[in-house]
Amino acid sequence: MSESSIAEYALVLWVVTAGVALLTAHVALGWLARARRRPELAQSWKAQLLAATTLGTGVCATAILGLSAEGLRFPLGYGSVAAVVLWLGAVIACLPLIASLTVSSRGWTALPGCCLLAALGTGMQIGWIWAAGLRPGVLWDVPVVSTATALMGVGMLGALWMAAKERETRSHEPNPMTRLGSTLLLGLSLLVGQQLVLAGSDLASQQGSVYRNQLPNSLLSLACGVLVPLTLVIMSLDLHLRRAQSQRRRAAASFNPQQNRRRRRSDSGRQSDGNSVREPVV
Numbered sequence: 001m002s003e004s005s006i007a008e009y010a011l012v013l014w015v016v017t018a019g020v021a022l023l024t025a026h027v028a029l030g031w032l033a034r035a036r037r038r039p040e041l042a043q044s045w046k047a048q049l050l051a052a053t054t055l056g057t058g059v060c061a062t063a064i065l066g067l068s069a070e071g072l073r074f075p076l077g078y079g080s081v082a083a084v085v086l087w088l089g090a091v092i093a094c095l096p097l098i099a100s101l102t103v104s105s106r107g108w109t110a111l112p113g114c115c116l117l118a119a120l121g122t123g124m125q126i127g128w129i130w131a132a133g134l135r136p137g138v139l140w141d142v143p144v145v146s147t148a149t150a151l152m153g154v155g156m157l158g159a160l161w162m163a164a165k166e167r168e169t170r171s172h173e174p175n176p177m178t179r180l181g182s183t184l185l186l187g188l189s190l191l192v193g194q195q196l197v198l199a200g201s202d203l204a205s206q207q208g209s210v211y212r213n214q215l216p217n218s219l220l221s222l223a224c225g226v227l228v229p230l231t232l233v234i235m236s237l238d239l240h241l242r243r244a245q246s247q248r249r250r251a252a253a254s255f256n257p258q259q260n261r262r263r264r265r266s267d268s269g270r271q272s273d274g275n276s277v278r279e280p281v282v
Contacts, residue, residue, distance in 0.1 A: 013069035024058025056091035077212035118153035133210030144200030155189025
């Protein structure tokens with residue numbers, strides 16, 4: 001493969017990686033918002049599980065695609081057991097993060113979860129490089145990797161803080177600009193952080209992959225570059241339809257005459273109780 005072909009292939013993979021990161025952020029934050037509407041575990045566990053699965057899968061997919069976009073000059077592969085363990089570990093690690101963000105609606109409480117998520121993003125990138133069994137072995141630039149983790153944590157903190165403030169106090173309707181900002185910030189934080197982790201490794205000096213014949217990189221890249229974004233697009237459309245259905249229900253309830261009369265009666269009753277004055281006892 002020529003130099004120009006390698007560069008074009010790497011560019012296409014990088015664009016796909018960015019798209020997967022943004023779709024992951026959008027879908028995960030969407031299910032997190034639905035879980036917050038009814039934070040009780042019995043009512044929100046499905047939304048929490050979907051958010052954690054989306055986030056864990058997206059972190060792994062961006063790590064694999066980012067490594068594939070480096071344009072290594074030898075066939076790349078992964079250990080099959082290590083790949084399954086890394087994916088399951090990412091999903092399980094996201095569960096307490098999503099659960100804590102579901103219960104709490106204050107932005108500053110997202111700090112522990114952001115530290116966990118930033119460590120997860122860095123750890124997954126390092127883990128997938130380790131699962132490739134590169135030889136003669138990767139020597140990490142610790143300051144670069146630490147900087148990547150810190151930048152990822154700060155960006156994710158801002159994204160989750162914006163997600164916590166997504167709903168307006170009066171209208172209880174989602175703010176499109178706030179949702180867009182939180183999605184972009186979370187996706188770009190994940191993408192930039194993992195790219196910096198790759199920059200902190202000496203991949204150019206590697207000469208081969210031990211597991212190239214066990215779980216080929218071409219197979220995983222195809223799954224992460226085609227199946228994962230296709231699934232995320234379907235989940236995004238499902239969220240959009242659910243949101244539109246919820247808005248129609250709220251609009252129908254607001255135009256219900258009987259319910260409006262009951263609301264006015266309750267409001268007038270509260271006002272009369274507040275305005276009532278006791279007669280002094282003589």
